[in-house]
Amino acid sequence: MKAFASDNYSGVHPAIMEALHRANTEHMGSYGSDPVTDRAVKKFRDYFGNDIEVFFVYNGTGANVLALNAATQSFNSIICSDLAHINVDESTAPEKFTGCKLVTLPTIDGKIYPEQVEHRIQRMGDQHHPQAKVISISQSTEYSTVYSVEEVKALSVVAKKYNLYLHMDGARISNAAVSLGKSFHEFTVDAGVDILSFGGTKNGMMFGEAVIFFNRDLARYFYFQRKQGMQLHSKMRFISAQFEALLSNDLWKRNAEHSNRMAKLLEHGLRQIPQIKITQQVDGNGVFAIIPKKITEALQEEMYFYVWNEHTNECRLMCSFDSKEEEIANFIRKAKQLLEA
Numbered sequence: 001m002k003a004f005a006s007d008n009y010s011g012v013h014p015a016i017m018e019a020l021h022r023a024n025t026e027h028m029g030s031y032g033s034d035p036v037t038d039r040a041v042k043k044f045r046d047y048f049g050n051d052i053e054v055f056f057v058y059n060g061t062g063a064n065v066l067a068l069n070a071a072t073q074s075f076n077s078i079i080c081s082d083l084a085h086i087n088v089d090e091s092t093a094p095e096k097f098t099g100c101k102l103v104t105l106p107t108i109d110g111k112i113y114p115e116q117v118e119h120r121i122q123r124m125g126d127q128h129h130p131q132a133k134v135i136s137i138s139q140s141t142e143y144s145t146v147y148s149v150e151e152v153k154a155l156s157v158v159a160k161k162y163n164l165y166l167h168m169d170g171a172r173i174s175n176a177a178v179s180l181g182k183s184f185h186e187f188t189v190d191a192g193v194d195i196l197s198f199g200g201t202k203n204g205m206m207f208g209e210a211v212i213f214f215n216r217d218l219a220r221y222f223y224f225q226r227k228q229g230m231q232l233h234s235k236m237r238f239i240s241a242q243f244e245a246l247l248s249n250d251l252w253k254r255n256a257e258h259s260n261r262m263a264k265l266l267e268h269g270l271r272q273i274p275q276i277k278i279t280q281q282v283d284g285n286g287v288f289a290i291i292p293k294k295i296t297e298a299l300q301e302e303m304y305f306y307v308w309n310e311h312t313n314e315c316r317l318m319c320s321f322d323s324k325e326e327e328i329a330n331f332i333r334k335a336k337q338l339l340e341a
């Protein structure tokens with residue numbers, strides 16, 4: 001079954017699978033005391049510079065929650081979009097684990113903007129009020145749109161003005177980098193991001209994400225916090241081996257280029273169908289479209305996808321590193337057939 005449901009529906013890229021096999025030949029130190037982890041961390045330093053701390057965790061929720069936890073105390077608040085994964089798809093893990101209040105801002109394109117954010121930073125120093133401490137953005141966003149370097153920088157200016165930290169949920173950071181045509185460094189370190197959740201799973205890995213601190217002070221207790229947060233993998237080398245492979249030979253880039261290109265192809269095909277309305281700019285690997293209700297179920301049988309908004313019937317179609325041109329062509333053909341029937 002091939003699907004547009006999620007980039008998590010896809011399997012594991014063969015080069016990642018080979019890396020797992022290679023890491024499986026002998027005994028090695030556990031909990032990250034192994035040469036594969038050293039090499040994977042070095043790969044991250046090649047991209048982000050030496051002035052970083054890198055920690056591997058199991059999943060994106062763990063990366064986000066632990067990153068936010070490292071930057072806050074329980075009387076703080078975290079500002080994010082109302083669509084943010086941390087707000088709508090991590091149950092109440094961020095609130096439970098950090099104790100913080102999530103302050104959500106309405107978004108129409110998945111992004112949040114400086115004026116909006118600044119408006120919600122209020123009553124700083126007032127003991128009665130949750131004290132804002134982090135601005136969290138997703139890159140690419142839940143709507144598959146991408147912040148420009150300038151947009152990230154502008155948010156970091158607000159963060160600095162009020163002594164807040166800027167967190168980036170980069171579950172799909174590779175798709176953002178490819179879309180922008182920029183290095184990771186340019187829209188993270190150079191743009192004033194303090195902490196990054198770097199995604200691997202959605203771009204061809206089996207599991208594993210990284211928490212990267214550009215603000216190294218915030219990493220001070222992270223070894224303990226990761227363990228406390230149950231995200232310390234004993235056989236760490238199996239996360240590290242995957243990252244080493246993902247960050248070698250431009251695999252991250254090739255995978256993201258492919259999935260972004262497939263999304264563009266899908267967008268192009270769907271735009272030829274007058275009854276279907278594309279609702280968001282297609283920057284990354286997802287297409288959002290209002291599809292007539294009467295054909296949704298039959299179309300889902302061709303390649304499954306989620307209805308994102310039950311009221312408008314806006315649907316989310318995600319492409320993966322292994323999506324194929326002919327699958328997209330079939331899907332578009334089927335949509336046309338169903339509408340003509």
Ligand SMILES: Cc1ncc(COP(=O)(O)O)c(C=O)c1O
Nearest residue numbers: 059060061062085138142169171
């Ligand atoms: C924006 C975003 N952040 C983080 C995640 C990671 O979630 P998980 O905990 O399922 O790995 C996802 C996955 O859907 C996501 O879309």
